[in-house]
Amino acid sequence: MSVDAPIAAPPGTRGGGRRKARVIPGFGLTLGYTLFYLSVIVLIPLATLLWNTFGMGWEQFWLAVASPRVLASYRLTFGASLLAALLNLGFGLLLAWVLVRYEFVGKKLVDALVDLPFALPTAVAGIALTALWAPNGWLGQAFSAQGLLGPLFGSEGLKIAFTPIGVVIALVFIGLPFVVRTVQPVLEELERELEEAAGSLGATRWQTFRYVIFPAIMPALLTGFAMAFARAIGEYGSVIFIAGNIPMVSEITPLVIIGKLEQYDYAGATAVALVMLLFSFLMLFVINALQAWQRRHAGGES
Numbered sequence: 001m002s003v004d005a006p007i008a009a010p011p012g013t014r015g016g017g018r019r020k021a022r023v024i025p026g027f028g029l030t031l032g033y034t035l036f037y038l039s040v041i042v043l044i045p046l047a048t049l050l051w052n053t054f055g056m057g058w059e060q061f062w063l064a065v066a067s068p069r070v071l072a073s074y075r076l077t078f079g080a081s082l083l084a085a086l087l088n089l090g091f092g093l094l095l096a097w098v099l100v101r102y103e104f105v106g107k108k109l110v111d112a113l114v115d116l117p118f119a120l121p122t123a124v125a126g127i128a129l130t131a132l133w134a135p136n137g138w139l140g141q142a143f144s145a146q147g148l149l150g151p152l153f154g155s156e157g158l159k160i161a162f163t164p165i166g167v168v169i170a171l172v173f174i175g176l177p178f179v180v181r182t183v184q185p186v187l188e189e190l191e192r193e194l195e196e197a198a199g200s201l202g203a204t205r206w207q208t209f210r211y212v213i214f215p216a217i218m219p220a221l222l223t224g225f226a227m228a229f230a231r232a233i234g235e236y237g238s239v240i241f242i243a244g245n246i247p248m249v250s251e252i253t254p255l256v257i258i259g260k261l262e263q264y265d266y267a268g269a270t271a272v273a274l275v276m277l278l279f280s281f282l283m284l285f286v287i288n289a290l291q292a293w294q295r296r297h298a299g300g301e302s
Contacts, residue, residue, distance in 0.1 A: 052267065053267075053274045055267070056271060061271050064268040065271050065274075069247050069248060069251070069256065070253070072249075073251050073252055073253040073256045074275075076251065077252045080164060080167045080232070081171055081232035084168050084228070084232050085226075086225075087172050088178070088224075088225070089221060089224070089225045092179025092224060093179065093183055095180050096179070096180045096187055099111055099114075099180070117173055117175075117177055122174065122235065122238040123237045123241070125237070126237055126240060127241055129170055133160045133166055139160075140160055162242070162246070162250060163244065163249070164243075166243060167239055169242065170238045171232040171235060174231060175229075175231050178227040178231060183220045187217060190213065195208050198211070222290050223291055226283065226290055230280065234276070234280065236254040236258075253272065253276060257269045260272065
């Protein structure tokens with residue numbers, strides 16, 4: 001018997017004397033609790049942000065969100081996030097491919113390490129990356145003027161920590177799992193018969209990947225890219241240590257907001273936060289649209 005099978009309603013009820021049984025009763029109560037909880041946790045804080053921002057005049061708002069220091073933080077935040085997401089797009093696909101298509105010693109360990117940025121506190125990740133890429137760190141020394149790779153970048157070498165390069169490295173670290181975990185299940189469900197058929201028809205490995213595999217995983221790739229990009233935009237803990245936080249050079253937008261709060265400039269902080277909020281809503285819309293496209297794409301193939 002189906003759970004949603006119609007059953008007889010008590011005498012005197014409307015609707016033809018029949019109604020549907022619910023797995024979880026009390027729809028009105030559960031919906032009310034859900035809306036109340038969502039309002040307290042999400043909607044009311046966001047409404048407060050909007051309310052405080054709308055109390056500002058337009059000129060004051062524009063000065064807060066378009067000052068040279070804030071604009072420089074926008075360029076670094078969005079530019080580094082975009083570059084990190086693009087790097088994760090390529091390396092995430094490569095890592096997902098290796099985990100799905102090959103068997104090797106330590107595969108389960110590598111698969112578990114992919115999720116490490118999810119579990120590791122961001123401040124710990126930032127300290128570890130700074131210690132690694134600082135001029136006196138294990139990898140940072142190799143790019144110094146006296147290091148092995150430093151002379152390739154000029155007489156002064158290449159400084160990674162406390163520069164925008166360090167910001168990109170931190171964002172790559174925290175964004176990689178999004179691409180891998182989005183693409184990996186799609187690769188696992190991909191039918192090998194299609195690849196074998198392409199090979200039997202004379203297609204090379206590159207042609208098989210381009211015309212058979214890539215179209216199937218492209219929606220998942222775009223979804224993982226958007227999720228990694230959105231995650232990088234709001235990152236704070238792992239970036240502040242390795243960035244150096246130099247105004248106009250390596251200062252990210254979340255740090256600008258924190259700085260305004262420490263200076264008791266609550267109006268300016270909420271104004272900059274509103275810009276980030278609007279962009280976050282845009283990214284959320286893009287991610288949902290890509291996920292819906294991915295589901296339609298998967299349904300069309302099945």
